[in-house]
Amino acid sequence: MPLPKAELHLHIEGTLEPELAFALAARNGVGLPYADTDELREAYRFEDLQSFLNLYYELMAVLRTERDFGDLADAYLARAAAQGVRHAEIFFDPQAHIARGVAMGTVVEGLWRALGRSEQTHGVSTQLIMCFLRDESAESAMETLEAAKPYLDRIVGVGLDSAEVGHPPVKFREVYEAAAGLGLRRVAHAGEEGPPSYIVEALDVLGVERVDHGLRCMEDEALVERLVRERVPLTLCPLSNVRLRAVDALADHPLPAMLDAGLLCTVNSDDPAYFGGYAGDNFDAVRSTLGLSEERLRELARNSFLASFLEHDEERRARYLAEVEAYEFG
Numbered sequence: 001m002p003l004p005k006a007e008l009h010l011h012i013e014g015t016l017e018p019e020l021a022f023a024l025a026a027r028n029g030v031g032l033p034y035a036d037t038d039e040l041r042e043a044y045r046f047e048d049l050q051s052f053l054n055l056y057y058e059l060m061a062v063l064r065t066e067r068d069f070g071d072l073a074d075a076y077l078a079r080a081a082a083q084g085v086r087h088a089e090i091f092f093d094p095q096a097h098i099a100r101g102v103a104m105g106t107v108v109e110g111l112w113r114a115l116g117r118s119e120q121t122h123g124v125s126t127q128l129i130m131c132f133l134r135d136e137s138a139e140s141a142m143e144t145l146e147a148a149k150p151y152l153d154r155i156v157g158v159g160l161d162s163a164e165v166g167h168p169p170v171k172f173r174e175v176y177e178a179a180a181g182l183g184l185r186r187v188a189h190a191g192e193e194g195p196p197s198y199i200v201e202a203l204d205v206l207g208v209e210r211v212d213h214g215l216r217c218m219e220d221e222a223l224v225e226r227l228v229r230e231r232v233p234l235t236l237c238p239l240s241n242v243r244l245r246a247v248d249a250l251a252d253h254p255l256p257a258m259l260d261a262g263l264l265c266t267v268n269s270d271d272p273a274y275f276g277g278y279a280g281d282n283f284d285a286v287r288s289t290l291g292l293s294e295e296r297l298r299e300l301a302r303n304s305f306l307a308s309f310l311e312h313d314e315e316r317r318a319r320y321l322a323e324v325e326a327y328e329f330g
Ligand code: HPA
Pocket: 011, 014, 049, 056, 161, 162, 163, 189, 192, 240, 270, 271
């Protein structure tokens, strides 16, 4: 039995496995510029975040109907459940779909086909976090928030993703203020490729409660002290960091140093179809390559539930935390 955990950094579009991409392409009559799944997998060699994002956006062309989004989420939830995920807070990128003529309602209702019954079908509780694309304009983000208003009972919060450098958090001050006014929780990617100052800005200007990645905080001692003091969770994605070359090799990942510093770290999968593994695979990789002890792994699992947006159901959080404490490593 795998260690129970929450997944807090997962882009649903990044769970599109090559086999499903081809199946959806056939179903929807969409052409893909790859002969087969092997040739597509060959393209999974990334230089940096942008080179990944190019393929990530390209493959989204196969996602067209509610059924497609439901199938995508069901496939993810089945894999996540098999790797011990008990609760998943799932990002989606509506602007990338709306730009292709796929409406907000198609995306949210489609995902909901799977999420709405995920506890029964997969034993996984879920929440949705709507991300703004930071390389699009602030006006576009505000229009996206407006388009989401009919679906806010299905969306717990907002996030910020896509190409980081050159798109500082401050660009999205107004839309984050508006989101807070609507009662939405706030997170943002910061410090993946961007500088530590973006993490500070995400906290001070956007009022985020969690930082996605946040890896580069380690370059700023005062920031690390603050993140420790304020117990700000960081949603780290070790295999993603290797594939997108944020670190040279997994053995060089700062996770052990971050835990030693007292940071509230969690381990997540980001875009598992592209980066070589789901949540449990990321745990296994840091265990074997970084030599994390069982107590460190338990701490990471505990942190994932402590950092999750379960304030509406503290009983559930307590239940998950009890599962973590009772877990016996094999
Ligand atoms: N970083 C930024 N944006 C993203 C990512 C990521 O790893 N995955 C999908 N959108």
